[in-house]
Amino acid sequence: MQNFMNYNEYSRQEWSQFHGEYFNEIDDHDLEKIKSVDDQVSLADVREIYVPLRHLLHLYLHDYQHLTRAKADFLGVKPHKVPFIIGISGSVAVGKSTTARLLKVMLQRAYPHYNIEQITTDGFLYSNAELKKRGILNDKGFPWSYDNERLLLFLEQVKANRAPVEYPSYSHEIYDIVPQTTNVVADPDILIIEGINVLQLPDNQNIYVSDYFDFSIYVDANPKLIEQWYIHRFEGFLQAEIDHPDPNNYYYQFTQQPRAQVMKYAHQVWHDVNYKNLVEYIAPTINRADVILHKTKGHVINKVLLKKY
Ligand SMILES: Nc1ncnc2c1ncn2[C@@H]1O[C@H](COP(=O)(O)OP(=O)(O)OP(=O)(O)O)[C@@H](O)[C@H]1O
Numbered sequence: 001m002q003n004f005m006n007y008n009e010y011s012r013q014e015w016s017q018f019h020g021e022y023f024n025e026i027d028d029h030d031l032e033k034i035k036s037v038d039d040q041v042s043l044a045d046v047r048e049i050y051v052p053l054r055h056l057l058h059l060y061l062h063d064y065q066h067l068t069r070a071k072a073d074f075l076g077v078k079p080h081k082v083p084f085i086i087g088i089s090g091s092v093a094v095g096k097s098t099t100a101r102l103l104k105v106m107l108q109r110a111y112p113h114y115n116i117e118q119i120t121t122d123g124f125l126y127s128n129a130e131l132k133k134r135g136i137l138n139d140k141g142f143p144w145s146y147d148n149e150r151l152l153l154f155l156e157q158v159k160a161n162r163a164p165v166e167y168p169s170y171s172h173e174i175y176d177i178v179p180q181t182t183n184v185v186a187d188p189d190i191l192i193i194e195g196i197n198v199l200q201l202p203d204n205q206n207i208y209v210s211d212y213f214d215f216s217i218y219v220d221a222n223p224k225l226i227e228q229w230y231i232h233r234f235e236g237f238l239q240a241e242i243d244h245p246d247p248n249n250y251y252y253q254f255t256q257q258p259r260a261q262v263m264k265y266a267h268q269v270w271h272d273v274n275y276k277n278l279v280e281y282i283a284p285t286i287n288r289a290d291v292i293l294h295k296t297k298g299h300v301i302n303k304v305l306l307k308k309y
Pocket residue numbers: 040041042090091092093094095096097098099195196229230232233236298299
């Protein structure tokens with residue numbers, strides 16, 4: 001049982017009142033844009049949850065920029081831009097990337113001249129070949145399946161603003177790291193980084209991913225619901241493969257097998273890998289987040305918890 005003593009809990013209704021006056025109202029044009037990013041996103045969530053969240057982020061960002069300038073002053077050096085980093089954590093399939101995309105659109109609207117980037121830590125998983133070599137192919141997502149040193153180096157370089165900084169990417173479709181592809185983060189003002197591991201403290205390091213964060217969010221929900229979302233997403237990938245078969249796609253093999261057997265397998269992977277990982281390694285990090293977004297049926301956010309100190 002988690003202890004949330006260090007948080008104030010707000011109902012959706014209470015939280016929706018914290019919208020502030022800093023920005024223009026979200027208008028139809030913005031909503032269109034958000035819908036084009038993810039047509040499943042609830043516009044009520046945007047108004048009642050994300051507008052107040054953006055208001056809070058504005059306060060953190062303002063403070064952070066002030067402190068960065070004051071520090072440069074203290075050191076007698078020229079102030080320079082240091083990216084503000086937001087970490088988003090939570091279970092596999094809880095909706096971290098959807099939350100990150102939405103937040104990005106909202107922040108971009110608030111700060112049109114800022115460069116706002118979004119990445120996932122999935123790209124820092126070892127490739128399937130490397131996982132196989134290490135004998136941990138079935139441990140994908142567990143802390144030891146990531147190249148943590150590379151992830152830390154990436155964050156160090158982003159913070160130091162040594163632009164452009166390269167990072168690898170992962171594809172759910174091929175179920176592996178995308179070969180010979182590198183993406184770049186170039187001189188961001190704000191970086192949103194989401195992943196199941198971003199609030200974890202690996203044993204053998206004295207610096208953690210979260211040391212680079214200026215704000216962090218944990219997306220929480222009942223594991224029974226997350227299982228449904230995982231299965232639903234799996235079925236979506238499967239359907240896409242049935243509609244447009246591609247033998248190189250990870251889901252192609254499942255289109256060749258009886259549906260009941262495939263779905264049994266998906267539930268088993270949820271239970272043996274992702275649920276286990278959630279209980280043992282992801283959920284225990286929840287108390288490190290500045291804000292916890294609690295979701296219920298249909299991805300509706302019904303509670304927000306804000307860290308007191
Ligand atoms: N607000 C939302 N409304 C409706 N559906 C959503 C919402 N957020 C996420 N989903 C759906 O839930 C599923 C999981 O979401 P998403 O892929 O964002 O999860 P994730 O936490 O980033 O997963 P992973 O760690 O595996 O990358 C997807 O099918 C997505 O479309």
